[in-house]
Amino acid sequence: MEKVELIPELLELFREHGYEGVSIAHVSKATGLGKSSLYHHFPEGKEQMAKEVLEYIHSAVDQYFVLPLKAEGEPLEKLAQMAQVVETFYDCGRKGCLVDGLTIGEASEPFQNQVAQFLDAWIDAIAAVAVEAGLNKKLARERAESALIAIQGGLVVARALRNYQIFKRVVKNLPRLVLEGRY
Numbered sequence: 358m359e360k361v362e363l364i365p366e367l368l369e370l371f372r373e374h375g376y377e378g379v380s381i382a383h384v385s386k387a388t389g390l391g392k393s394s395l396y397h398h399f400p401e402g403k404e405q406m407a408k409e410v411l412e413y414i415h416s417a418v419d420q421y422f423v424l425p426l427k428a429e430g431e432p433l434e435k436l437a438q439m440a441q442v443v444e445t446f447y448d449c450g451r452k453g454c455l456v457d458g459l460t461i462g463e464a465s466e467p468f469q470n471q472v473a474q475f476l477d478a479w480i481d482a483i484a485a486v487a488v489e490a491g492l493n494k495k496l497a498r499e500r501a502e503s504a505l506i507a508i509q510g511g512l513v514v515a516r517a518l519r520n521y522q523i524f525k526r527v528v529k530n531l532p533r534l535v536l537e538g539r540y
Contacts, residue, residue, distance in 0.1 A: 360398045363388055364413045367406050368455070375458030376407055376468075404467055407459060411468060414455060415475040421446065426482040432490035436483070436532035443508060443528050450515035450524025457509075480505060483535060490536050500535045507534060 366388050370379050381392055381403060388395070399405040421442050426435050447454070456476070459468040480501040487497035511527030 358388060358390060358394075363390075363398060364410060367410045368413060369452075371407060371410055371455055371458055372453045376403075378458075379403065407468060408471065410455065411459065411471040411475075415471065415478075417446070418475045418479050422479050423482040426486050432486045433532050433536060435486050436535055439483075440528045440531040443531070444525060447508075447512060447524065450512055450521040453516060454509060454512050457513075476505065487535050492536070500537075504531050504535050507531065 367384065370383055370387055374383065381395060384390075384395055384403075384406065385392055390398075396402065399409070422439055425438055425442070428435065444450075446452075456472055460472050480498065483501035483504055484494070484497040487500050488494055492500065507527050508531070511524045515521050515524035515527075
């Protein structure tokens with residue numbers, strides 16, 4: 358198995374178990390690779406695996422969320438498209454997010470900057486769309502932060518209650534949350 362093929366497997370493990378809950382034995386079982394093969398691909402072990410998963414997530418956030426928000430189009434349409442991608446990316450709320458699993462406990466220190474970078478890029482892109490729609494920069498930033506808070510909170514609550522309609526409703530309302538009073 359090539360290293361690039363391992364990253365999505367690792368992503369799912371970290372999503373499901375968090376950093377502290379994933380062991381090399383978990384990774385070995387999930388990938389079918391022995392410990393020596395895993396250390397061949399990731400000489401620094403689990404920490405390197407998580408860093409590379411975060412690089413993969415950063416790239417996905419850029420590709421699927423940030424760049425489409427920077428494209429030409431009406432602000433409401435761009436936010437609605439982003440909401441659909443968010444719903445798909447998180448499988449209607451069934452898939453958790455790495456943010457909590459890689460920013461609490463022992464995982465916090467090594468990954469905080471990487472997580473902050475891609476969240477800031479996403480917030481900035483949403484805020485830019487809100488400014489484009491006529492909001493002032495301060496309010497646009499607050500609304501963009503609220504949108505990410507809604508996404509993350511929606512994931513937690515939907516998964517905890519096993520009611521994925523909650524997440525679908527949150528995602529559907531993202532454009533309104535960001536642009537309320539503009540359309």
